[in-house]
Amino acid sequence: MGHRDDFYTRANIIGITGPVHELPSVYFRNAAGEYGHITQVHGRSFNWGRTEVRTDKGWQITNTCPAQCKCGADASHEIDGNGRVFHVSRSKFRLLSELGAEDLDVAAEAIFRCPYMKTDPHYGAARAEDEARYKKLWADRHEKGPGGRRGAIDYTGEGLANQALKVAYPGRA
Numbered sequence: 465m466g467h468r469d470d471f472y473t474r475a476n477i478i479g480i481t482g483p484v485h486e487l488p489s490v491y492f493r494n495a496a497g498e499y500g501h502i503t504q505v506h507g508r509s510f511n512w513g514r515t516e517v518r519t520d521k522g523w524q525i526t527n528t529c530p531a532q533c534k535c536g537a538d539a540s541h542e543i544d545g546n547g548r549v550f551h552v553s554r555s556k557f558r559l560l561s562e563l564g565a566e567d568l569d570v571a572a573e574a575i576f577r578c579p580y581m582k583t584d585p586h587y588g589a590a591r592a593e594d595e596a597r598y599k600k601l602w603a604d605r606h607e608k609g610p611g612g613r614r615g616a617i618d619y620t621g622e623g624l625a626n627q628a629l630k631v632a633y634p635g636r637a
Contacts, residue, residue: 466579466580467578467579467580467581471494471498472575474575476492476573478560479525479560480553480558481540481555481556483541484571487560487574487577488504488574489502489504489574490552497521498518499517499519500517501514503515503578504578505535505627510580510582511562513583514581515582516581516582520545522544523542523545524543525539525541525542525557526557527539527556527557532547539552539554540552540556542554571613619635
């Protein structure tokens with residue numbers, strides 16, 4: 465059983481972002497004002513899956529950057545009931561009415577493909593701090609060694625090469 469299977473249903477699909485045949489993000493909303501989406505493809509694996517279902521009767525999604533946002537992104541913007549933009553997508557939103565029957569079938573596959581909730585435990589500043597830390601760890605662990613290769617040490621320059629190679633190939637070791 466997946467996260468909020470009662471909400472993430474074909475009947476609650478309102479649209480998608482991204483090309484329909486490239487695993488789009490699928491957006492859901494019901495009459496009670498609950499909303500959420502399923503991200504199928506993202507550069508960061510923690511962002512795959514279903515969002516937490518929230519309730520806000522004033523929630524809306526638009527393809528124009530509202531004046532208070534000022535990000536200028538040519539993509540969909542999710543806006544809460546207080547008029548605050550809280551999520552900018554990577555692409556434009558396409559309403560359910562713009563999708564054909566086959567497109568809806570493809571979009572609905574997300575329900576079964578991604579049954580679990582997203583695993584990202586951090587948001588905002590905490591996520592940025594973690595990403596900076598991981599970037600530094602990656603750089604530190606992939607720093608070029610004294611021999612010019614990552615993690616390599618040039619033992620031949622110190623006369624510490626394999627003794628068998630020195631015997632077999634005296635001019636090369």
